[in-house]
Amino acid sequence: MNSQELFEQIKIKKSFLCVGLDTDKNKIPAHLLDAEDPIYEFNKAIVDATHDLCVAYKPNLAFYESEGIEGLKSLERTVKYIRSNYPEIFLIADAKRGDIGNTSKMYAKAFFENMDFDSVTVAPYMGADSVTPFLSYENKWVILLALTSNKGAFDFQFMEENGTRLFEKVLETSKEWGTPENMMYVVGATKAESLTDIRKIIPNSFLLVPGVGAQGGSLSEVAKYGLNDTCGLLVNSSRGIIYAGSDEDFALFARGEALKVQTEMSSLLEEKGIA
Numbered sequence: 443m444n445s446q447e448l449f450e451q452i453k454i455k456k457s458f459l460c461v462g463l464d465t466d467k468n469k470i471p472a473h474l475l476d477a478e479d480p481i482y483e484f485n486k487a488i489v490d491a492t493h494d495l496c497v498a499y500k501p502n503l504a505f506y507e508s509e510g511i512e513g514l515k516s517l518e519r520t521v522k523y524i525r526s527n528y529p530e531i532f533l534i535a536d537a538k539r540g541d542i543g544n545t546s547k548m549y550a551k552a553f554f555e556n557m558d559f560d561s562v563t564v565a566p567y568m569g570a571d572s573v574t575p576f577l578s579y580e581n582k583w584v585i586l587l588a589l590t591s592n593k594g595a596f597d598f599q600f601m602e603e604n605g606t607r608l609f610e611k612v613l614e615t616s617k618e619w620g621t622p623e624n625m626m627y628v629v630g631a632t633k634a635e636s637l638t639d640i641r642k643i644i645p646n647s648f649l650l651v652p653g654v655g656a657q658g659g660s661l662s663e664v665a666k667y668g669l670n671d672t673c674g675l676l677v678n679s680s681r682g683i684i685y686a687g688s689d690e691d692f693a694l695f696a697r698g699e700a701l702k703v704q705t706e707m708s709s710l711l712e713e714k715g716i717a
């Protein structure tokens with residue numbers, strides 16, 4: 443999916459919501475545990491209940507890898523289900539990968555060929571040759587960690603050299619590796635005050651913004667400082683949506699939470715004259 447198609451979906455659905463499928467077997471409703479593949483059944487119900495309210499889904503690989511081979515099979519089933527039933531959805535593999543070029547090439551194969559994701563999150567610590575192997579795929583995206591939502595962001599990401607903070611250096615350097623058509627960036631919703639400075643460096647790039655909902659980030663603050671003329675944001679919420687309910691009607695509760703976020707997004711887009 444290219445940025446124009448993604449923007450079309452945002453306008454059609456009046457939403458820039460990404461639902462995180464961080465599916466933890468210890469948190470899913472008990473009645474699902476008897477199913478052959480509880481994680482897949484949970485994901486399928488969440489997707490069926492929210493697909494018209496969001497433009498993207500973001501399974502975090504940790505929740506699938508922690509279940510071993512069976513977890514990866516659940517992930518594969520989930521991706522196949524979304525691809526065949528909701529082909530307009532943008533799929534993010536939240537894997538935070540990055541290694542020497544020869545290895546990153548295999549990570550790219552795993553997520554772009556084996557499992558047909560649109561994008562994969564990548565950590566920039568190992569530099570250009572750990573990222574560029576992902577950029578050789580047509581219509582596939584790197585989503586590079588830049589300013590993260592966690593408290594640990596303050597350990598390194600704000601370190602300054604000649605007035606430039608490290609996260610700014612990552613943006614300035616990495617934007618030369620690709621284009622706004624194949625590189626997005628992660629900016630945490632809890633760092634919304636930095637979005638003005640970030641937009642000065644990457645005005646046209648899409649940002650994946652986690653940290654709304656369970657982490658307490660503000661959607662309105664993110665929109666105020668981060669929206670651009672083609673929206674430019676995919677705001678993620680995982681736990682706040684998928685675990686809104688805990689009984690047989692969990693999917694209904696998830697839909698309710700997703701609708702709340704989408705309704706706010708619709709008015710933010712309208713206020714900005716975008717959709």
Ligand SMILES: O=C(O)c1cc(=O)[nH]c(=O)n1[C@@H]1O[C@H](COP(=O)(O)O)[C@@H](O)[C@H]1O
Pocket residue numbers: 462464502536538563589590591592628629630652653654655656657678679680681682
């Ligand atoms: O790469 C990410 O998606 C990510 C980056 C970041 O800075 N902060 C962050 O929370 N995430 C992920 O976004 C999701 C947030 O989950 P919730 O806090 O439940 O909405 C998790 O899968 C995190 O791993």
